[in-house]
Amino acid sequence: MKIVVDAMGGDYAPDVVIEGVQAAVKEYAVEVVLVGDESKIKSCLDRHKVSSSNITICPAQEVIGMSESAAASVRRKRNSSIVVGINLVKNGQADAFFSAGNTGAVVCAATLSLGLLPGIERPGIGIVMPTIQGASIVIDVGANIDPKPSQLLQYGIMASLYFEHILKRQNPKVGLLNVGEEETKGTEFMKETHELLSGSHLNFIGNVEGKDLFSGKCDVIVCDGFVGNVALKVSESVAEAIQIFLKRHLLSNLWGKVGLLFLLPSLKKFKKEVDYSEYGGAPLLGIDGVVIIGHGRSNMNAIKNAIRVAKDEVERRFNEKITEAIKPLPQA
C-alpha cells in the first residue's frame, strides 16, 4: 500500500504534514511518497529526525498556492506537487493521493488526470462531521457549485456507500438540504432532486433543514456544492465566534479563570468529541482513484487520519462498490 502525500499542502506544511505522515507510517503500516520541494522535505525530515524506509520523496518543483485559480494553475503548473502527485496514482506507482492544499486544484487535477468512475457525472467532496448522535457526512461541499439533480442523486448513493463501507454503519438515512421539510419546498431544482431521491433505492427521509446539520437526524446530507460550502464554513465561523466570545467573558474575571481550571478535563473530552481531525480528510468521491482532501488547517492528527481513510478506501475496494451501485441507473 503506497499513499502519495502532498508535502506542500496545508497552512502548516511541510512540518505538520511530515509529522502526520510519520505517525501514519508507524500506526497503519503504509508506505508514503512525499511529493514536493525535495530540499525542503529533506531538511524537514532531518528536523523531525524521521528516517524510515517506508517514506520516500518524489520531487516536484512547483507549488499551487491556496488562493490560486484551480483550473488555470493545474494547466500551468505541470510540475506542482498536486499534479505530479496525482500522476503517480494515474501511472500505477501509488494507490491513493492526499493533499491539504488548494481544494479546487485537487478536484481539477484529479478529474483531468484520473478521470471519473464509469457512469459518474461529476465528483463530489464528502465531509464527515460530528453531530450530537455520532458522525454524519455532508456531500457536496464545493466540488460542484452548479450541479444537476441527477448529480445530487449520485452524491447520495456514493456517500451512503461511504457511510456503510468506511464508517461501518448500515442503512444510512439520507436527507436533502432544503429550506423546509415539506416536499413542495425549495426551488424547482430542489423539487426535481427530491423526486429523484424519493424514487431511488436509498433510505431517503426527505428534506432536512440547516438546523439538522448537527442534530443527527440523518446520516447523509445531500446538497449542491455552493450551499454545502457555505454551510461548512458557517459552521466553523460559529464555533470560532463562540470560542472568542466565551474567552472574552471567562477570562475577564477571577471566578471565570478559576472555573475554567475545573473544567479543563471535561473540555478536553468535549474537544476530542467534536474534533474533525479524528475523521481525517474529506473523500473526493466519483474519481477513478482514491483522493482525499484535507482542511487547510489540518493538524498532525488530521493528516494521520486522512492517510488512514485513504488506506481504508483502497483496501475495501471502495470505488468498485460505487461502480456497481451506479451501473443500474439510467445514464444522463
Place this chain on the structure above:
Amino acid sequence: MKIVVDAMGGDYAPDVVIEGVQAAVKEYAVEVVLVGDESKIKSCLDRHKVSSSNITICPAQEVIGMSESAAASVRRKRNSSIVVGINLVKNGQADAFFSAGNTGAVVCAATLSLGLLPGIERPGIGIVMPTIQGASIVIDVGANIDPKPSQLLQYGIMASLYFEHILKRQNPKVGLLNVGEEETKGTEFMKETHELLSGSHLNFIGNVEGKDLFSGKCDVIVCDGFVGNVALKVSESVAEAIQIFLKRHLLSNLWGKVGLLFLLPSLKKFKKEVDYSEYGGAPLLGIDGVVIIGHGRSNMNAIKNAIRVAKDEVERRFNEKITEAIKPLPQA
C-alpha cells in the same frame, strides 16, 4: 404610533407575545393592537393581569400554522391573524405589523396586501446577527429563494440603509456571500451579482465566505434566500450542538459541575452578548409598510425588541429612505 402584533404567532403564543407587548407598551410608549382569537387573548391578558388603554384587541378567528403552505394559507384563511393584521396596516388603522408566526405567510400576505415600494422587485428578510465585532445584517434569509442579481443589489441597498438609519452605524461594508473571495468565484449568477454590486454606490468589499458570517469582516452580507436560510439555520444548529456537547461533558463529573458554578456570571454576560433577542425581529424590507418578522421561538425580550424595531422604522420614515435610494437605479 400603533403597532399590530399577531397574538397567535410563535411557539409560545399567546402568553409570551402578550408579556412582550406589555413590556413594550410600558417601555416605548406605543399602542398595540393584538390580533387573534379574542377569547384566548382576553383570558391571557387576565392571566397576566394586563390592563392598559394602550392595548386593544382586533378579533381574527383563524390561525395559519407554522408549517402550512404560505401562498395557499394566505389565500384560504382570509380571517387569519396574519391576513387581518396586515390589512389593518393597509387600511391605515395601524403603522406597522409584527408576527413571530409562519414567515412565508407573512411575506406572502404583506406582498399581496401592502405591495412593494416603488422600484423594488422583491422583498427580502434581513436578520441582525451578533458577530465578534458588533452586529451585522444578513439579507435575504428566505423570502426569495431564487432571486435575480438586480434583486440582490436592492437587498444590499436596503440593508445598508437599515444599518445606517436603524442600527445607527455609518458607511456599512457590504459583502457578497460566495464560495471564495476572488471575484471570479462562484456561479454565473454570483459573478453577475458581484459586477452589479461593484458598480453601485455601496461600500462593497467583494466576496466573503461562510467563515465571515460571524467574523465582523463586513456589516451587510448579501445572499440569495436559499443560501441565507440554510446559513442561518446552520448557525443555530452549531450553537445548539455545542451547548449539548458541553453539557454532556461538563455535567458528567463533579469538577465540571463545580467549575460551572464559578462560570455562571461570565456565562450570563456571554449569553447576553450573543442573544439574538436583543435585536428583536427581522425586518421584511421592500414592502410598502413596516413589517417585522420574529423567530418562532421568540421570547418575551425578542417580542418587546421587535416592537421597538417596528417603532424605529416608522418614526425614522425608513421606507422613504429606501424609495429615495432606489429611484435613481435603472429599472428591470
